[in-house]
Amino acid sequence: DTAVSQTPKYLVTQMGNDKSIKCEQNLGHDTMYWYKQDSKKFLKIMFSYNNKELIINETVPNRFSPKSPDKAHLNLHINSLELGDSAVYFCASSPGMSYEQYFGPGTRLTVT
Amino acid sequence: ELKVEQNPLFLSMQEGKNYTIYCNYSTTSDRLYWYRQDPGKSLESLFVLLSNGAVKQEGRLMASLDTKARLSTLHITAAVHDLSATYFCAVVPPNTDKLIFGTGTRLQVFP
Numbered sequence: 001d002t003a004v005s006q007t008p009k010y011l012v013t014q015m016g017n018d019k020s021i022k023c024e025q026n027l028g029h030d031t032m033y034w035y036k037q038d039s040k041k042f043l044k045i046m047f048s049y050n051n052k053e054l055i056i057n058e059t060v061p062n063r064f065s066p067k068s069p070d071k072a073h074l075n076l077h078i079n080s081l082e083l084g085d086s087a088v089y090f091c092a093s094s095p096g097m098s099y100e101q102y103f104g105p106g107t108r109l110t111v112t
Numbered sequence: 113e114l115k116v117e118q119n120p121l122f123l124s125m126q127e128g129k130n131y132t133i134y135c136n137y138s139t140t141s142d143r144l145y146w147y148r149q150d151p152g153k154s155l156e157s158l159f160v161l162l163s164n165g166a167v168k169q170e171g172r173l174m175a176s177l178d179t180k181a182r183l184s185t186l187h188i189t190a191a192v193h194d195l196s197a198t199y200f201c202a203v204v205p206p207n208t209d210k211l212i213f214g215t216g217t218r219l220q221v222f223p
Contacts, residue, residue: 031209041149041198043213056210090154097209100145103155 003027004104006091012110013081020077021107023091031055032074033092033101034066043090049074050096081111114139114205118214125191125221133217135184135201144184145202145211146175155200159186191221 004025013019025032033056034046047066048056054066063079078085091104115138125131135144143162147155159168161177161184168175172195174187184201198218202211 033210035211041216041218043155043200043202043211043216045210045212048209056208058210094209098142100157100160101211102157103147105154 004091004093004102006089006104006107008107009105010108010110012112014112015081015083017081018077018079019081019109020075021089021091021109023074023076023104025072025091025093025102025104027093027095027102029093029102030071030096031094031099032068032071033094034074034076035090035092035103037088037090037106039087047074047076078109081109083111085109086111114141114203114212116201116203116212116214118199118201118217120217121215123217123219125188125219127192127221127223128190130190131188133186133188133199133201133219135186135203135214137182137184137203137212139182140206141179141182141203142206143204144177145204146184146186147200147202149198149200149216151197158199188219191219193221193223195219196221 031050033048037043049068052068065077068074088106092101094101146158159175164179166177172189177184198216201214
């Protein structure tokens with residue numbers, strides 16, 4: 001049973017396109033996150049949601065819009081993709097503040 | 113803003129040797145995590161350190177936390193090839209839930 005799953009695993013697209021990445025967790029956790037890992041392996045938080053409510057919104061271009069239809073899902077929609085958006089995007093979940101975060105397998109986004 | 117630094121960034125070591133990875137952070141933190149990442153894979157949680165003086169061990173890895181020095185160490189004992197991976201420490205600033213990651217240490221163990 002996959003605890004935190006993401007689709008797709010790989011995404012190759014052209015500049016200017018709009019794409020979405022989906023994340024689902026079956027752990028019953030209340031909090032979900034999006035992290036970005038760049039080409040130098042540096043990891044940075046983008047967003048977090050708690051029970052469908054946006055909690056953390058780091059300095060991320062507003063082309064990135066997270067959406068949480070329910071507490072088991074947190075999707076990431078990206079408009080007008082740019083070359084610099086190429087990265088691996090990780091979803092994570094946790095039971096709540098002060099608890100360990102569990103990471104999904106990642107989505108490798110390549111913008112050409 | 114909380115900054116987290118790891119050193120070394122890259123570590124090449126022979127099997128059977130011992131070594132330590134260091135993680136320094138710039139402001140007070142409630143918690144510190146160590147994660148392992150294999151190439152092309154996700155992050156696997158290794159340790160959670162919650163208090164000053166905390167020490168945790170799993171197999172050949174031992175992690176410790178000194179909150180006064182704002183320092184955590186990940187000690188590797190008698191390295192084996194299977195430990196080759198990138199290791200990240202991550203710190204949680206007070207009153208938040210976000211992980212601030214270190215730069216990562218890429219460990220390569222050779223025969």
